[in-house]
Amino acid sequence: MRLLLVEDDIRLVEVLAEALQDYSYVVDVVGDGEAGLDQAIREEYSLILLDVMLPKLDGVSLCRSLRSRGCAIPILMVTARDASTDKVAGLDAGADDYLVKPLDLPELLARIRALLRRGQAIAQPVxxxxxxxxxxxxxxxxxxxxxxxxxxxxxxxxxxxxxxxxxxxxxxxxxxxxxxxxxxxxxxxxxxxxxxxxxxxxxxxxxxxxxxxxxxxxxxxxxxx
The missing domain is CATH 1.10.10.10 (Winged helix-like DNA-binding domain superfamily/Winged helix DNA-binding domain)
Structure with a gap:
């Protein structure tokens, strides 16, 4: 499965990309919101992992723009801010789930699996x-x-x-x-x-x-x- 990671923290990108690749995900990475919007429109992804605080276009605006275009790809939003208002803003913009940094990798992977399962009409057959x-x-x-x-x-x-x-x-x-x-x-x-x-x-x-x-x-x- 191909995932899109929209994140401008280079060190976090390296950790997340390596962890996701270890679980057989193919990961494309972009470092700003405008590039993330363009990539999500042009390519087909199973899930988008989206930071809130991004240069050029913030994650909430990016998410809202994708949903307004009819994009139904599961979006997992992450942020360094733990305010409930930020979480509400992300979910209201169309995000499917929300995690606060610092990220716990096992929990992140479990949330990704849950979103991918939710997006499938039936369980994956053997x-x-x-x-x-x-x-x-x-x-x-x-x-x-x-x-x-x-x-x-x-x-x-x-x-x-x-x-x-x-x-x-x-x-x-x-x-x-x-x-x-x-x-x-x-x-x-x-x-x-x-x-x-x-x-x-x-x-x-x-x-x-x-x-x-x-x-x-x-x-x-x-x-x-």
Missing amino acids: LQWGALQLDPSCYSVTYNRSPLHLTPKEFSLLELFLRSGQRVLSRRTIVGQLWSYDDPPVEDSVKAHVKALRHKLKAVGAPPDAIENIRGVGYRLKQLA
């Missing part, structure tokens, strides 16, 4: 390909009931393949789904992650060609007999 099962809700993967221990990027890559069915995914498509604009992959990163994922799948008994390479086009899961 994704399956033969004996392979991936459960997005509890971040687990098994093959014939044997657990696979994947890195966050490998997990996201496998989830993308499972959700795409027989659609062939180009390297450009994979990069666009799994890497943020501020963290572009080095050359051949997709190839390296696919190779590592194949190796781990093979180690638990999956076919060595479970992920097919369609020469000159991209990758997909092999069609089951």
Whole structure:
């Protein structure tokens, strides 16, 4: 899932981005309200993490502007000010939830998960390909009931393949789904992650060609007999 972080505190951005990426979120970061508004309009996000005190355009005004345009993306607002009037202003502007700095990371992650669940009409189903099962809700993967221990990027890559069915995914498509604009992959990163994922799948008994390479086009899961 791709999240937008609108925050001008560089040190906080580094901590939050790293923590979110550890949980397989792709995070785009902007440092002012005008850039945040432009980014939220142009791109598709699952959630916006929005600071109140921002240069150029404050978070409350940004939130109000998005809601006036019909944007229904969940917005989690954060601020250093603990006044109830600030909280009311943020919620009245259309924010879905509100946290006060300093942020507690476990609570922040729990609030994000809750907002993402709330935004889904039904619970995320377990994704399956033969004996392979991936459960997005509890971040687990098994093959014939044997657990696979994947890195966050490998997990996201496998989830993308499972959700795409027989659609062939180009390297450009994979990069666009799994890497943020501020963290572009080095050359051949997709190839390296696919190779590592194949190796781990093979180690638990999956076919060595479970992920097919369609020469000159991209990758997909092999069609089951």
